[in-house]
Amino acid sequence: MPEPWLADMSMLTRIALRARAESNRRLLKKSIWTESKQPVVSFSFDDFPRSAVASGAKILEALGVCGTFYVAGSLCGRTIEGIPQFEAEDVCRLAEAGHEIGCHTFSHRHVSRMTAETLSQEIERNAAFVDSQLPGYVLSTFAYPFGDMSLRSKHRLQHRFAACRSTDEGFNKEQVDLSYLRAIRLYEGRLEEGSIKSLVGKAVEHGAWLIFYTHDVDTAPTRFGCSPRLLEFAVTEALHAGAKVMPVKNAMGAVRFAGR
DSSP states (O other), rough: OOGGGGGSSOOHHHHHHHHHHHOOOOSSOOOEEEOOSEEEEEEEESSSSSHIIIIIIIHHHTTTTOOEEEEEEEGGGOOOTTBBBBBBHHHHHHHHOEEEEEEOOOOOOOOGOOOHHHHHHHOOOHHHHHHSTTTTTOOOEEGGGGGOOOOOHHHHHHHHEEEEEOOOOBBOSEEEESSSSSOOOOOTBOOOOHHHHHHHHHHHHHOOEEEEEESSSSSSSSSTTHHHHHHHHHHHHHTTOOEEEOOOOHHHHHHHHEEE
Protein backbone atom coordinates (compact mmCIF):
# COMPACT_ATOMS: atom_id res chain seq x y z
CA MET A 1 0.00 0.00 0.00
CA PRO A 2 1.13 3.62 -0.40
CA GLU A 3 1.57 6.06 2.49
CA PRO A 4 -1.75 6.26 4.45
CA TRP A 5 0.23 6.73 7.66
CA LEU A 6 1.15 10.25 6.51
CA ALA A 7 -2.45 11.34 7.01
CA ASP A 8 -2.16 10.92 10.79
CA MET A 9 0.96 13.06 11.11
CA SER A 10 1.32 16.76 11.73
CA MET A 11 2.29 19.06 8.89
CA LEU A 12 5.76 19.61 10.40
CA THR A 13 6.32 15.88 10.76
CA ARG A 14 5.30 15.29 7.15
CA ILE A 15 7.65 18.06 5.98
CA ALA A 16 10.50 16.55 8.00
CA LEU A 17 9.85 13.08 6.58
CA ARG A 18 9.73 14.37 3.04
CA ALA A 19 12.95 16.34 3.56
CA ARG A 20 14.63 13.18 4.85
CA ALA A 21 13.30 11.21 1.90
CA GLU A 22 14.64 13.79 -0.55
CA SER A 23 18.06 13.60 1.09
CA ASN A 24 17.99 9.80 0.96
CA ARG A 25 17.10 9.87 -2.73
CA ARG A 26 20.10 12.03 -3.56
CA LEU A 27 22.67 9.93 -1.67
CA LEU A 28 24.10 6.43 -2.13
CA LYS A 29 22.88 6.15 -5.69
CA LYS A 30 23.41 3.06 -7.80
CA SER A 31 23.67 5.19 -10.89
CA ILE A 32 23.88 4.00 -14.45
CA TRP A 33 23.42 5.81 -17.74
CA THR A 34 21.26 4.89 -20.66
CA GLU A 35 21.40 6.38 -24.11
CA SER A 36 18.62 4.20 -25.43
CA LYS A 37 15.94 5.90 -27.51
CA GLN A 38 13.58 2.92 -27.18
CA PRO A 39 10.74 3.70 -24.74
CA VAL A 40 9.99 0.95 -22.22
CA VAL A 41 6.92 0.58 -20.00
CA SER A 42 6.63 -1.78 -17.04
CA PHE A 43 3.50 -2.69 -15.07
CA SER A 44 3.96 -3.76 -11.46
CA PHE A 45 1.65 -4.93 -8.68
CA ASP A 46 2.54 -4.51 -5.00
CA ASP A 47 1.66 -6.97 -2.17
CA PHE A 48 -0.82 -8.15 -4.71
CA PRO A 49 -4.42 -9.16 -3.97
CA ARG A 50 -5.75 -12.14 -5.86
CA SER A 51 -7.58 -9.85 -8.29
CA ALA A 52 -4.19 -8.70 -9.60
CA VAL A 53 -3.63 -12.28 -10.70
CA ALA A 54 -7.15 -13.14 -11.84
CA SER A 55 -7.71 -9.87 -13.72
CA GLY A 56 -4.40 -8.02 -13.97
CA ALA A 57 -2.20 -10.85 -15.20
CA LYS A 58 -4.98 -12.04 -17.52
CA ILE A 59 -5.15 -8.63 -19.22
CA LEU A 60 -1.38 -8.47 -19.69
CA GLU A 61 -1.24 -11.99 -21.10
CA ALA A 62 -4.13 -11.34 -23.49
CA LEU A 63 -2.08 -8.48 -24.92
CA GLY A 64 1.06 -10.61 -25.15
CA VAL A 65 3.07 -9.00 -22.36
CA CYS A 66 4.14 -9.69 -18.77
CA GLY A 67 4.49 -7.66 -15.56
CA THR A 68 6.20 -7.68 -12.18
CA PHE A 69 4.40 -8.90 -9.06
CA TYR A 70 6.02 -7.85 -5.77
CA VAL A 71 5.27 -10.51 -3.20
CA ALA A 72 5.20 -10.26 0.60
CA GLY A 73 5.00 -13.89 1.69
CA SER A 74 3.18 -13.27 4.98
CA LEU A 75 0.10 -12.07 3.07
CA CYS A 76 -0.38 -15.39 1.29
CA GLY A 77 -3.89 -16.79 1.70
CA ARG A 78 -5.10 -13.97 3.93
CA THR A 79 -8.04 -11.61 3.58
CA ILE A 80 -7.21 -8.02 4.54
CA GLU A 81 -9.96 -5.44 4.90
CA GLY A 82 -12.23 -7.76 2.95
CA ILE A 83 -9.76 -8.15 0.07
CA PRO A 84 -8.52 -11.71 -0.66
CA GLN A 85 -4.76 -11.77 -1.10
CA PHE A 86 -2.81 -14.04 -3.42
CA GLU A 87 -2.62 -17.79 -2.86
CA ALA A 88 0.55 -19.89 -2.99
CA GLU A 89 -0.41 -21.41 -6.33
CA ASP A 90 -0.70 -17.92 -7.82
CA VAL A 91 3.06 -17.44 -7.45
CA CYS A 92 3.69 -20.53 -9.60
CA ARG A 93 1.00 -19.58 -12.10
CA LEU A 94 2.50 -16.12 -12.60
CA ALA A 95 6.07 -17.33 -13.03
CA GLU A 96 5.02 -20.07 -15.44
CA ALA A 97 3.27 -17.43 -17.57
CA GLY A 98 6.49 -15.39 -17.74
CA HIS A 99 5.76 -12.71 -15.15
CA GLU A 100 8.46 -11.57 -12.75
CA ILE A 101 8.13 -12.26 -9.03
CA GLY A 102 9.81 -9.49 -7.05
CA CYS A 103 10.50 -8.95 -3.34
CA HIS A 104 8.40 -6.72 -1.07
CA THR A 105 9.78 -8.01 2.29
CA PHE A 106 8.10 -10.97 3.97
CA SER A 107 5.94 -9.04 6.45
CA HIS A 108 5.28 -5.92 4.36
CA ARG A 109 7.04 -3.62 6.82
CA HIS A 110 8.74 -0.23 6.66
CA VAL A 111 12.39 -0.98 5.89
CA SER A 112 13.55 2.30 7.48
CA ARG A 113 12.37 1.01 10.87
CA MET A 114 14.24 -2.29 10.70
CA THR A 115 17.67 -3.12 12.06
CA ALA A 116 20.14 -4.54 9.59
CA GLU A 117 19.56 -7.99 11.05
CA THR A 118 15.78 -7.74 10.81
CA LEU A 119 15.91 -6.48 7.24
CA SER A 120 18.16 -9.38 6.28
CA GLN A 121 15.78 -11.82 7.94
CA GLU A 122 12.81 -10.30 6.12
CA ILE A 123 14.54 -10.67 2.75
CA GLU A 124 15.63 -14.24 3.46
CA ARG A 125 12.20 -15.29 4.75
CA ASN A 126 10.59 -13.94 1.61
CA ALA A 127 13.15 -15.68 -0.58
CA ALA A 128 12.49 -18.94 1.29
CA PHE A 129 8.75 -18.52 0.78
CA VAL A 130 9.17 -18.07 -2.96
CA ASP A 131 11.66 -20.93 -3.12
CA SER A 132 9.08 -23.22 -1.47
CA GLN A 133 6.81 -22.55 -4.46
CA LEU A 134 9.47 -22.02 -7.14
CA PRO A 135 12.65 -23.92 -6.22
CA GLY A 136 15.73 -22.03 -7.35
CA TYR A 137 13.86 -18.87 -8.37
CA VAL A 138 15.92 -15.71 -7.78
CA LEU A 139 14.20 -12.50 -6.67
CA SER A 140 16.01 -9.91 -8.78
CA THR A 141 14.16 -6.69 -7.95
CA PHE A 142 12.63 -5.09 -4.87
CA ALA A 143 9.84 -2.59 -4.18
CA TYR A 144 9.97 -0.51 -0.99
CA PRO A 145 6.82 -1.20 1.11
CA PHE A 146 4.90 2.06 1.58
CA GLY A 147 7.59 3.70 -0.56
CA ASP A 148 9.59 4.05 2.66
CA MET A 149 13.36 3.69 3.03
CA SER A 150 16.42 5.03 4.85
CA LEU A 151 19.99 5.48 3.69
CA ARG A 152 20.99 2.36 5.61
CA SER A 153 18.27 0.23 4.05
CA LYS A 154 18.89 1.69 0.60
CA HIS A 155 22.56 0.83 0.87
CA ARG A 156 21.88 -2.77 1.92
CA LEU A 157 19.14 -3.40 -0.61
CA GLN A 158 21.05 -1.96 -3.57
CA HIS A 159 23.72 -4.60 -2.96
CA ARG A 160 21.16 -7.37 -2.60
CA PHE A 161 18.96 -6.62 -5.64
CA ALA A 162 19.62 -5.58 -9.22
CA ALA A 163 17.04 -2.79 -8.83
CA CYS A 164 14.74 -1.32 -6.19
CA ARG A 165 11.52 0.47 -7.14
CA SER A 166 10.18 3.43 -5.19
CA THR A 167 6.79 5.14 -5.17
CA ASP A 168 8.24 8.51 -6.18
CA GLU A 169 6.68 9.79 -9.37
CA GLY A 170 8.73 10.27 -12.47
CA PHE A 171 10.45 8.71 -15.47
CA ASN A 172 13.70 6.77 -15.53
CA LYS A 173 16.02 8.18 -18.19
CA GLU A 174 19.62 9.26 -18.78
CA GLN A 175 21.20 8.93 -15.32
CA VAL A 176 19.09 6.31 -13.55
CA ASP A 177 19.33 5.32 -9.89
CA LEU A 178 18.70 1.58 -9.89
CA SER A 179 18.34 1.63 -6.12
CA TYR A 180 15.45 4.09 -6.38
CA LEU A 181 13.54 3.66 -9.63
CA ARG A 182 10.73 6.14 -10.08
CA ALA A 183 7.18 5.01 -10.84
CA ILE A 184 3.64 6.25 -11.42
CA ARG A 185 0.57 5.22 -9.41
CA LEU A 186 -2.00 3.54 -11.61
CA TYR A 187 -4.93 4.19 -9.29
CA GLU A 188 -8.56 4.58 -10.27
CA GLY A 189 -9.61 8.20 -9.95
CA ARG A 190 -6.03 9.40 -9.85
CA LEU A 191 -5.16 8.72 -13.48
CA GLU A 192 -7.62 9.10 -16.30
CA GLU A 193 -7.12 7.91 -19.87
CA GLY A 194 -5.92 11.34 -20.98
CA SER A 195 -3.22 11.41 -18.29
CA ILE A 196 -2.05 7.93 -19.19
CA LYS A 197 -1.87 8.87 -22.86
CA SER A 198 0.20 11.94 -21.95
CA LEU A 199 2.60 9.95 -19.74
CA VAL A 200 3.14 7.30 -22.39
CA GLY A 201 3.62 10.02 -24.99
CA LYS A 202 6.36 11.65 -22.91
CA ALA A 203 8.07 8.29 -22.41
CA VAL A 204 8.07 7.77 -26.18
CA GLU A 205 9.25 11.31 -26.88
CA HIS A 206 12.20 11.05 -24.50
CA GLY A 207 12.98 7.35 -24.90
CA ALA A 208 12.33 6.89 -21.19
CA TRP A 209 11.50 3.95 -18.97
CA LEU A 210 8.04 4.39 -17.43
CA ILE A 211 6.97 2.14 -14.56
CA PHE A 212 3.34 1.95 -13.43
CA TYR A 213 2.33 0.34 -10.16
CA THR A 214 -0.96 -0.61 -8.58
CA HIS A 215 -2.39 -3.19 -6.17
CA ASP A 216 -5.82 -4.74 -6.81
CA VAL A 217 -7.45 -4.89 -10.25
CA ASP A 218 -11.19 -5.00 -9.81
CA THR A 219 -14.38 -3.53 -11.24
CA ALA A 220 -14.83 -1.88 -7.84
CA PRO A 221 -11.17 -1.26 -6.91
CA THR A 222 -9.85 0.04 -3.62
CA ARG A 223 -8.24 3.47 -3.58
CA PHE A 224 -4.92 1.70 -4.11
CA GLY A 225 -6.03 -0.23 -7.18
CA CYS A 226 -7.50 0.18 -10.63
CA SER A 227 -10.25 -1.24 -12.79
CA PRO A 228 -9.57 -3.81 -15.51
CA ARG A 229 -10.67 -1.17 -18.02
CA LEU A 230 -8.01 1.32 -16.89
CA LEU A 231 -5.24 -1.27 -16.84
CA GLU A 232 -6.17 -2.55 -20.29
CA PHE A 233 -6.22 0.99 -21.63
CA ALA A 234 -2.75 1.72 -20.20
CA VAL A 235 -1.20 -1.45 -21.62
CA THR A 236 -2.86 -0.98 -25.01
CA GLU A 237 -1.78 2.66 -25.16
CA ALA A 238 1.84 1.73 -24.42
CA LEU A 239 1.87 -0.91 -27.13
CA HIS A 240 0.16 1.28 -29.70
CA ALA A 241 2.65 4.07 -28.98
CA GLY A 242 5.53 1.76 -29.86
CA ALA A 243 6.90 1.14 -26.37
CA LYS A 244 8.30 -2.19 -25.28
CA VAL A 245 6.22 -3.56 -22.39
CA MET A 246 8.08 -5.90 -20.07
CA PRO A 247 8.78 -6.76 -16.41
CA VAL A 248 11.18 -4.59 -14.43
CA LYS A 249 14.05 -7.11 -14.47
CA ASN A 250 13.80 -7.51 -18.27
CA ALA A 251 13.50 -3.77 -18.81
CA MET A 252 16.91 -3.17 -17.22
CA GLY A 253 18.53 -4.94 -20.14
CA ALA A 254 16.19 -3.60 -22.78
CA VAL A 255 17.10 0.02 -22.16
CA ARG A 256 20.77 -0.90 -22.80
CA PHE A 257 22.40 0.64 -19.78
CA ALA A 258 26.01 1.65 -20.25
CA GLY A 259 28.16 2.52 -17.22
CA ARG A 260 30.15 5.73 -17.14
